[in-house]
Amino acid sequence: MFKRIPGTKDILPDEASLWQNIEESARKIFSLYNYREIRVPVIEEESLFNRSLGQSSEIIQKQMFLIRHQNDVYALRPEGTAGIVRSYIENNLDKKESFAKLYYIGPMFRLERPQKGRLRQFHHIGCEAIGSGCASLDIEIISLADRLLKGFCVEGYKIKINSLGCAKDKKELTVVLHKGLKNKLDKLCLDCNTRFKVNILRILDCKNDQCREVVKGLNIHEEYLCPDCKRHFEIVLKGLDLVNIKYEVSPYLVRGLDYYTRTVFEITHEELGAQDALGAGGRYDNLVKELDGPEMGAVGFAFGVERLLLVARCAPHAGKSLVYFIPLGDEARKEALKLLEDLRANAIACDMEYEGKSLKGAMRKANDLQAKVVLILGEDELKKNVVTLKDMVSGEQREIKKEDLVAELKK
Numbered sequence: 001m002f003k004r005i006p007g008t009k010d011i012l013p014d015e016a017s018l019w020q021n022i023e024e025s026a027r028k029i030f031s032l033y034n035y036r037e038i039r040v041p042v043i044e045e046e047s048l049f050n051r052s053l054g055q056s057s058e059i060i061q062k063q064m065f066l067i068r069h070q071n072d073v074y075a076l077r078p079e080g081t082a083g084i085v086r087s088y089i090e091n092n093l094d095k096k097e098s099f100a101k102l103y104y105i106g107p108m109f110r111l112e113r114p115q116k117g118r119l120r121q122f123h124h125i126g127c128e129a130i131g132s133g134c135a136s137l138d139i140e141i142i143s144l145a146d147r148l149l150k151g152f153c154v155e156g157y158k159i160k161i162n163s164l165g166c167a168k169d170k171k172e173l174t175v176v177l178h179k180g181l182k183n184k185l186d187k188l189c190l191d192c193n194t195r196f197k198v199n200i201l202r203i204l205d206c207k208n209d210q211c212r213e214v215v216k217g218l219n220i221h222e223e224y225l226c227p228d229c230k231r232h233f234e235i236v237l238k239g240l241d242l243v244n245i246k247y248e249v250s251p252y253l254v255r256g257l258d259y260y261t262r263t264v265f266e267i268t269h270e271e272l273g274a275q276d277a278l279g280a281g282g283r284y285d286n287l288v289k290e291l292d293g294p295e296m297g298a299v300g301f302a303f304g305v306e307r308l309l310l311v312a313r314c315a316p317h318a319g320k321s322l323v324y325f326i327p328l329g330d331e332a333r334k335e336a337l338k339l340l341e342d343l344r345a346n347a348i349a350c351d352m353e354y355e356g357k358s359l360k361g362a363m364r365k366a367n368d369l370q371a372k373v374v375l376i377l378g379e380d381e382l383k384k385n386v387v388t389l390k391d392m393v394s395g396e397q398r399e400i401k402k403e404d405l406v407a408e409l410k411k
């Protein structure tokens, strides 16, 4: 028997309906904010991600699914932003509509050690607003993230926010960290010792208690921000207050990818345990240019769907009311096929007993399927040109002329 690959998941029909709810709710909320869907390939050139995410990022260092083909190396996308920016530039959207609000829903791939909340194929619901550096857009996008969570009936989440500043400020922060930490390396964990050499900013959000203590001792606040970035951050925070969004300024929040600048945020939920991030995002004002497009600001975020489902509390929508046919005998089955066609042409969801069950067995099946109406078609009914309709809610049963069936069911 074949088994699925570790870190992947089968989404079986019962669960798939929850996914549909989440996706449907997300689409509605995205359109409230005037975002439009974009679908890009799940496979891109490896170099796109190398250039976007940064050589020293954990994803590039050890989590890429690579496919070698002749002289090319392709990668399964580990995240959505790089491919969308590539598409935005390649399809000249910068010239056609310059400011674009885009959303996406789809699978991402990272070669991680599988554990609860950490898969090798997982799914993002995310968005990108490309073409503006306006601080109001940061506020809007955090409001959008918040509204999505409310739409999914998630409660008890925390929005943490920070500003990394512009590229210059990030360099400045790197220097501050370098100076502050170079004599404290023996107090940092092994990973942070590596980070010190390759990606020093990541030391800030190490979860190790001792590393946290050392970092706290550095007393880093916003002093590395230039006046423009400081102002931008103030506008964002004031705007969030204005629209009543609760947040926590978290001076040690950094994101794992090189492209982030200025506002970064992360949304966590205690119930998720060790992997507590539901979603994250921020500004990436230099990425479009770095991928050979024009200079323009951009901001985005992504939620992990698998983690959303662990904390979403919405009951699934009531299923479409189903009509279930029980034909008794071959002639009845033929007749039922015709009637099924008729009902479906009239947008009435219906199905038929296909396993040759007895009437009793078929009724049990109708119950399992939560059918609202059962239609029984036996020899008697065929002779009289009627079907027997059983209302599964009231239990009432009556004969209906075939030609009246559609109108009756539409009631």
Ligand code: AMP
Residues within 6 Å of the ligand: 079, 110, 112, 117, 118, 119, 120, 121, 122, 123, 124, 277, 278, 279, 280, 281, 302, 303, 304, 305, 306, 307
């Ligand atoms: P990131 O791009 O790493 O900031 O991811 C955004 C969100 O995707 C995270 O907050 C998680 O909810 C989700 N996520 C990231 N990596 C994984 C993974 N390996 N398995 C499941 N969900 C993930």
